[in-house]
Amino acid sequence: MFTHDTTLRVRYGETDQMGYVYYGTYPLYFEVGRVEALRSLGFPYRAIEEQGVMLPVHDMQVKYHKPARYDDALTIRTTIRTMPGVRIIFDYQVLDANGTLLTEASTTLVFVDRATGRPRMAMQELMDALAPYFT
Amino acid sequence: MFTHDTTLRVRYGETDQMGYVYYGTYPLYFEVGRVEALRSLGFPYRAIEEQGVMLPVHDMQVKYHKPARYDDALTIRTTIRTMPGVRIIFDYQVLDANGTLLTEASTTLVFVDRATGRPRMAMQELMDALAPYFT
Amino acid sequence: MFTHDTTLRVRYGETDQMGYVYYGTYPLYFEVGRVEALRSLGFPYRAIEEQGVMLPVHDMQVKYHKPARYDDALTIRTTIRTMPGVRIIFDYQVLDANGTLLTEASTTLVFVDRATGRPRMAMQELMDALAPYFT
């Protein structure tokens, strides 16, 4: 399995009047997590799109355990547990500065050929880059 | 079961460069759906908070079937399938103008007493308002 | 001059922990205002883009007089005071349900030919539709 950590700081506009991070802000954080995970493997998401491949989100599950607050320095821990095929599954843990688990989530994304609009296999180079983590 | 429809129009800022509604925009749409469902029952969410009750989201599941696009007039169909207790579950269907199902989701929210920070039962008045739909 | 009113309701996710609508939410409201103003003239913004014309924002000025709050039913009053040429200027007033002025703003947008990336004149049909308001 492959795991990558990235950190970000909660913006004021991402809170709501409960004083917590709005529940709809987290998908942006998960996006940051998976984009930075792919970048660390040598696959900037921008380069993936420039190859004519899109990665729309197919489904998402989120469990909100504890609230995050304004200005918190959060760690987004992104994990790939299975080799991608037509789909790639990212799991996420959002941790505060003490390592407390605030939120858990999972998203499934589909590799789509932009020209045809049809699903396709993950790029071979991505599978090659991930293979060492699954032996 | 109780069902309520509300409509909204996709804003430009809610799209992303794929030309679709960003996957992280939908939680805002679900919020509109459940808030309008509660309002139709006589419970503006603002009034709930003014009674000292918060309703944070505990978990969310989303299936993205087809993309929504800029300026689409979407129907958010919100359904309550079981009587609330400490928790209330809202199911959502996002439909386009032709009635095609674009997205399905479910969220569980928890009634929390703001003063104590502890879970509490749904307000009796809300259960009274819902009761006729579950007989 | 041409004026058009549209209404919207403040979403929870649009507030921040001050309990007000986040200052960065208003540009979304202005977008709703000008899009609905153009629609009322017979120019859905989607149709403008489908003609190969983009309308990026060139500049924006905002004065925040009084805060808007969650669930407020706001009126976005959008005014075009001068006939468009290469640019079109929209002025906005955000009013609460009592008609109190909360926010004032102005944005200048530029008509751009998507194929060439260069500024161009407003569509003749739009100028024809606006002309009766400027005689």
Added chain:
Amino acid sequence: MFTHDTTLRVRYGETDQMGYVYYGTYPLYFEVGRVEALRSLGFPYRAIEEQGVMLPVHDMQVKYHKPARYDDALTIRTTIRTMPGVRIIFDYQVLDANGTLLTEASTTLVFVDRATGRPRMAMQELMDALAPYFT
């Protein structure tokens, strides 16, 4: 005058279907700029609020010169040109990785006593921290 640079990376959800950063995303970036500028002076914004002081935005002016795009690494250059009193003015420049100026802006914020809701002078400690930059 006091200047502080901070960097951030454009998120996918911050773009729109033109393929640019949505014009309404920039106020979030300006917020990051001024918050990090204040932090560098020893004033985390969270600590300011914990002292019972709010800093709502009074007005904003933005000039959009060139578009920013997905995944761009942007520098937010925040400048305080005059000593704060009841108000504090932040100027911003958004630069791309080549140092090209994409966006310029200015915001005026007001120091407000949360208890009374009335404007007040900037904290003496903040003026002391800024004084060396204005001699």
